[in-house]
Amino acid sequence: MRQDQHSIELQTRGAGLYEFTDHVAAFVADSGIETGLVTVFCRHTSCSLLVQENADPDVQRDLKGYFARIAPEGMDWIVHTTEGPDDMPAHIRTALTQSSIGVPVGHGELLLGTWQGIYLFEHRARPHRRQIVMHIIGE
Amino acid sequence: MRQDQHSIELQTRGAGLYEFTDHVAAFVADSGIETGLVTVFCRHTSCSLLVQENADPDVQRDLKGYFARIAPEGMDWIVHTTEGPDDMPAHIRTALTQSSIGVPVGHGELLLGTWQGIYLFEHRARPHRRQIVMHIIGE
Amino acid sequence: MRQDQHSIELQTRGAGLYEFTDHVAAFVADSGIETGLVTVFCRHTSCSLLVQENADPDVQRDLKGYFARIAPEGMDWIVHTTEGPDDMPAHIRTALTQSSIGVPVGHGELLLGTWQGIYLFEHRARPHRRQIVMHIIGE
Numbered sequence: 001m002r003q004d005q006h007s008i009e010l011q012t013r014g015a016g017l018y019e020f021t022d023h024v025a026a027f028v029a030d031s032g033i034e035t036g037l038v039t040v041f042c043r044h045t046s047c048s049l050l051v052q053e054n055a056d057p058d059v060q061r062d063l064k065g066y067f068a069r070i071a072p073e074g075m076d077w078i079v080h081t082t083e084g085p086d087d088m089p090a091h092i093r094t095a096l097t098q099s100s101i102g103v104p105v106g107h108g109e110l111l112l113g114t115w116q117g118i119y120l121f122e123h124r125a126r127p128h129r130r131q132i133v134m135h136i137i138g139e
Numbered sequence: 140m141r142q143d144q145h146s147i148e149l150q151t152r153g154a155g156l157y158e159f160t161d162h163v164a165a166f167v168a169d170s171g172i173e174t175g176l177v178t179v180f181c182r183h184t185s186c187s188l189l190v191q192e193n194a195d196p197d198v199q200r201d202l203k204g205y206f207a208r209i210a211p212e213g214m215d216w217i218v219h220t221t222e223g224p225d226d227m228p229a230h231i232r233t234a235l236t237q238s239s240i241g242v243p244v245g246h247g248e249l250l251l252g253t254w255q256g257i258y259l260f261e262h263r264a265r266p267h268r269r270q271i272v273m274h275i276i277g278e
Numbered sequence: 279m280r281q282d283q284h285s286i287e288l289q290t291r292g293a294g295l296y297e298f299t300d301h302v303a304a305f306v307a308d309s310g311i312e313t314g315l316v317t318v319f320c321r322h323t324s325c326s327l328l329v330q331e332n333a334d335p336d337v338q339r340d341l342k343g344y345f346a347r348i349a350p351e352g353m354d355w356i357v358h359t360t361e362g363p364d365d366m367p368a369h370i371r372t373a374l375t376q377s378s379i380g381v382p383v384g385h386g387e388l389l390l391g392t393w394q395g396i397y398l399f400e401h402r403a404r405p406h407r408r409q410i411v412m413h414i415i416g417e
Contacts (some may be wrong), residue, residue, distance in 0.1 A: 001140040001276075001279040003416060005313055005382060032400060035144055037178055037274050039315055039380045043391030045331040051238040052230065053184040058277035059230050065216060066231050070209070072349070073348060080336035089151075091330065091337055092344050099329040099394075100380040101248060102178045102239040104274040111272050113182030135315050135382040135388050137276060137279075138142060140279045140415075174283055176317055176413050190377040191284040191369065197358035198369055204355060205370050210347070241317045241378040243283060243413040250411050252321030255377075276415060277281060 003061015003137040004031040010130045012122035015068070015086075017050065017060040020132070021117045024103070025110055027134045034108045040118060041100045043131040046090035047122045048097040054117030067093045067123070090123035097121055105138060142276040144168040149269045151261035154207070154225075156199040159271070160256045163242070164249055166273045173247045175277015180256060182270040185229035186261045187236040190241065193256030197230045206232045206262070229262035236260055244277055281415040282309040290400035293364075295328065295338040298410070299395045302381070303388055305412045310396045318396060319378045321409040324368035325400045326375040332373045332395030334412070344374070348385015350406045366399035375399055383416055 006027050010020055028038060042049050053059045071092040073085045080088045101118065104111045112118070121129055145166050149159055163198040167177060192198045212224045219227045240257065243250045251257070259263050259269055280357050288298055306316060320327050331337045349364045349370040358366045379396065381388045390396075398408055 001142070003279070003314065005384060036142065037276065039382060041380065041382050041389065043338075043389070043394065045329065046390070049306055050234055051184065052234065056219055056221070059184075059227065062217055062219050062227050063231065063234055065218075066210070066214075066234075069216075071344070076342075077347075078340055079343075080186075080334055080335070080340050088337065088340050094340065095328055095330065095344075096235055096374055098237060098376060102180065102241055102380055104178060104180050104272045106144060106272075106312055111180065111182070113184070113270065114183055116182065131391065133382045133384075135380075137315065140281070175281065176415065187294055189373055190323065191373065195358055195360070198323075198366065201358050201366050202370065202373055204357075205349070205353075207375075208355075234373055237376060240318065241413075242321050243317065244412045245283060245411075250319065250321070252323070252409065255321065255323055263298055 001139050005135045007131055007133050010120050012128050012130060014125055015122055016064045016089040017121055019117045019119050024118055027113055028105055028110055031136050033136055033138040036136055037102055037103045038105055039102045039135045041133045045094055046124050047130055048094040048099060049101050050097055050119045050121050051116050053115045055115050086125045093123040140278050144274045145271050149259050150207055151267050151269060153264055154261055155203045156258040156260055158193060158256045158258050163257055167249055170275045172275055172277040175244045175275055176241055177244055178241045178274045180254045180272045184233055184270055185263050187233040187238060187241050188259045189260050190215055190255050191258055194254050217278055225264045232262040280326050283413045287410055290406050292403055293400055294342045295399055297395045297397050302396055306383055306388055308337055309414050311414055311416040314383045314414055316383055317380045317413045319411045323372055324402050326372040326374055326377060327379050327410055328397045328399050329394050330397055331393045332391050337356040354357050364403045367408050371401040
């Protein structure tokens with residue numbers, strides 16, 4: 001049994017989904033591990049992770065639209081406003097999605113479904129550099 | 140340290156929760172692993188996974204009811220409508236729940252709480268065959 | 279490759295976020311594992327887990343406020359009411375957050391971001407004792 005670990009940085013340009021399946025797939029390939037488990041972890045609390053459809057870009061647009069509606073800027077009961085009007089909604093959207101995702105590996109590849117991609121979901125309005133840690137264990 | 144991996148298919152019959160704890164427990168037993176970690180992964184973006192109460196079936200009914208209300212069919216701002224009115228709400232409900240869940244194993248059994256079961260949460264209206272990948276590592 | 283596993287109990291005093299990062303960090307340190315993966319699992323269906331900001335306590339207050347609004351007590355269509363008015367909202371809030379979280383370990387420490395803490399999110403109104411299982415694998 002072996003393991004490997006690697007960090008990457010992704011540059012975002014405003015709220016929305018940023019696919020980075022290729023980075024995770026390359027990490028799996030580089031590890032040489034054929035069967036195992038990859039865990040992807042987001043080191044922030046105002047962006048998150050999703051496994052979602054990578055076929056029609058409208059799905060990503062609608063996901064962004066939904067979270068902008070369900071946790072909008074300007075909720076008048078919010079107390080934490082010092083970091084800007086988009087900060088607390090970003091924390092909430094992060095809580096509603098995920099900070100870590102585990103994906104099984106088989107035949108040296110991510111066992112994602114046909115239409116699945118791995119996304120960083122940026123919830124802040126301004127550009128950010130985001131750190132993602134990937135860990136793989138297997139043989 | 141050892142690992143094992145297995146895929147199963149579950150048949151759904153419309154939106155709702157389908158418990159498959161028994162499948163995961165059987166996989167753990169077959170592996171012979173006494174202590175470790177099981178990861179369950181859903182290979183789709185319009186159904187998802189939940190650990191939820193398996194005592195009162197009304198809990199499952201209310202969970203289905205809640206997600207039908209919080210991400211209903213017919214939201215008029217949705218762009219992705221080509222796969223049917225239930226498709227984009229299904230992607231949203233998937234984003235609000237989980238695609239992968241890790242459960243520790245001890246004494247050869249899933250360390251679930253007394254009332255916990257592992258569920259596939261189907262979000263589409265029509266019947267589907269759904270693929271779940273299970274991975275276990277431990278000794 | 280080695281692994282370790284440990285259960286803890288946390289006492290809650292009503293709905294809200296309870297940080298237990300220190301417990302997980304101590305578990306990692308005690309294991310002696312330098313590089314690997316920790317998985318934290320919540321053995322209940324009316325409380326859940328979150329990785330969230332541990333800098334400004336108002337973030338935790340607003341998260342509590344948000345989930346009280348998005349899944350409030352008193353929704354009139356709820357069927358499962360036998361365990362009290364806060365029980366079904368608690369199941370829903372659990373479904374909207376997470377029951378298990380994986381965090382990579384490096385240099386013998388949790389690879390959390392600067393502002394990240396690991397929280398138990400209690401959704402019930404009365405005090406409860408909550409069981410959390412921690413599993414680590416690595417070397």
